[in-house]
Amino acid sequence: MNDVVCELCPRYCTIPAGGAGDCRVRVNLGGKLRATTYGRPSAVHIDPMEKKPLYHFHPGTSILSIATAGCNLHCRNCQNWQLSQRGGEEMEHIYRGMPDQIVDTTLNQGCQAIAYTYSDPIIFYEYVYDTAEAAQAVGLYNVFVTAGYINKAPLRKLCRVLNATNTDLKAFDDKFYRDNCSATLKPVLDALVIFREEGVWLEITNLVIPTLNDDMAMIRRMAHWIRDELGAGTPLHLSRYHPMYRMRNLPPTPTETLERARQEAMDVGLHYVYIGNLSGHKGSSTFCPHDGTLLIRRTGFWITEYHLTEDGRCPVCHEKIEGVWT
Amino acid sequence: MSKKDIHDVRKPKQKSRRHFLGVLAGLAGSTATLGVLSQKDGPVELPLHEADFYKPHNLAG
Ligand SMILES: [Zn+2]
Numbered sequence: 228m229n230d231v232v233c234e235l236c237p238r239y240c241t242i243p244a245g246g247a248g249d250c251r252v253r254v255n256l257g258g259k260l261r262a263t264t265y266g267r268p269s270a271v272h273i274d275p276m277e278k279k280p281l282y283h284f285h286p287g288t289s290i291l292s293i294a295t296a297g298c299n300l301h302c303r304n305c306q307n308w309q310l311s312q313r314g315g316e317e318m319e320h321i322y323r324g325m326p327d328q329i330v331d332t333t334l335n336q337g338c339q340a341i342a343y344t345y346s347d348p349i350i351f352y353e354y355v356y357d358t359a360e361a362a363q364a365v366g367l368y369n370v371f372v373t374a375g376y377i378n379k380a381p382l383r384k385l386c387r388v389l390n391a392t393n394t395d396l397k398a399f400d401d402k403f404y405r406d407n408c409s410a411t412l413k414p415v416l417d418a419l420v421i422f423r424e425e426g427v428w429l430e431i432t433n434l435v436i437p438t439l440n441d442d443m444a445m446i447r448r449m450a451h452w453i454r455d456e457l458g459a460g461t462p463l464h465l466s467r468y469h470p471m472y473r474m475r476n477l478p479p480t481p482t483e484t485l486e487r488a489r490q491e492a493m494d495v496g497l498h499y500v501y502i503g504n505l506s507g508h509k510g511s512s513t514f515c516p517h518d519g520t521l522l523i524r525r526t527g528f529w530i531t532e533y534h535l536t537e538d539g540r541c542p543v544c545h546e547k548i549e550g551v552w553t
Numbered sequence: 554m555s556k557k558d559i560h561d562v563r564k565p566k567q568k569s570r571r572h573f574l575g576v577l578a579g580l581a582g583s584t585a586t587l588g589v590l591s592q593k594d595g596p597v598e599l600p601l602h603e604a605d606f607y608k609p610h611n612l613a614g
Binding site for chain 2: 228229230231232233234235241253254256258259260261262263265266267323325352353354356378380381
């Protein structure tokens with residue numbers, strides 16, 4: 228009897244000796260739980276900050292982005308399933324990158340930040356924590372790109388070393404999470420509140436999928452919740468769905484749906500609502516919530532105009548724009 | 554994340570490592586320091602790191 232219970236995420240997997248958790252990468256060896264992908268990333272890239280997406284956090288900078296195999300969600304439309312829905316032993320290659328090596332590489336490449344991303348970094352929690360702690364010690368920023376399906380105690384601990392997150396809110400609907408992600412909504416909402424309480428800069432991504440989560444009444448309920456629990460200044464990215472993985476039967480999200488959802492969320496009172504995955508759309512630029520001045524124009528992941536003052540204000544009316552600008 | 558990244562993960566080892574090195578070097582204008590993140594020296598055993606946040610499971614009764 229060497230079973231263990233993993234308490235990292237709301238699944239609470241009971242894992243027999245020799246077995247792995249639902250994430251495939253947390254493995255019970257002789258009664259000790261091992262984080263098997265620690266120091267073994269399978270994806271390492273330099274990306275623009277805007278790709279995370281973070282629009283209000285050090286805009287225009289580059290960020291070293293790492294991920295290991297595995298995930299604690301199993302979304303039918305996963306964009307990165309070759310990475311997330313595999314265990315480490317199934318990867319075609321695995322890099323060696325202990326925390327201090329990731330930090331050195333980040334510095335040597337002239338990046339100011341590290342993103343833990345692509346799969347869900349929750350499942351390589353210890354690797355994130357140790358890398359982020361080492362990064363923080365030399366003045367780098369840490370960005371956590373996640374679905375937020377994690378228990379409160381580990382998340383609170385992790386927040387000590389995080390600066391920013393983009394967290395998915397996949398739908399404001401528990402049934403959607405159960406049907407499409409094999410997860411539940413409540414822990415995600417709790418995680419969003421914890422990020423805010425702990426002072427981690429927070430942006431939210433909602434992928435709008437035709438017929439599954441594009442109901443405007445639900446978009447309004449979600450916007451109300453964000454406004455009331457997280458603040459009207461929380462950026463919300465409404466992203467376009469493309470057919471992917473095991474969900475190829477639905478069409479890409481129509482532009483009109485995204486525009487209407489954006490308008491609904493702004494009517495509720497959210498200040499910064501973006502349209503994502505639709506390059507060049509007006510909805511991917513930042514406007515002053517007070518007087519509508521264009522503040523940052525984006526095309527794809529690139530900034531083509533930047534008008535914020537050095538202290539992050541509208542140059543016309545001097546409204547303070549929420550974010551971490553310098 | 555773009556399709557490009559997915560393809561990076563799936564490429565044959567040599568090709569993908571070159572691409573990886575190229576991306577890093579190209580973007581940052583630097584060529585050194587990447588050996589630590591490559592497999593060019595062959596696999597090196599790392600000890601398996603113990604996880605945080607778990608407990609032994611005991612049956613009731
Ligand atoms: Zn203004």
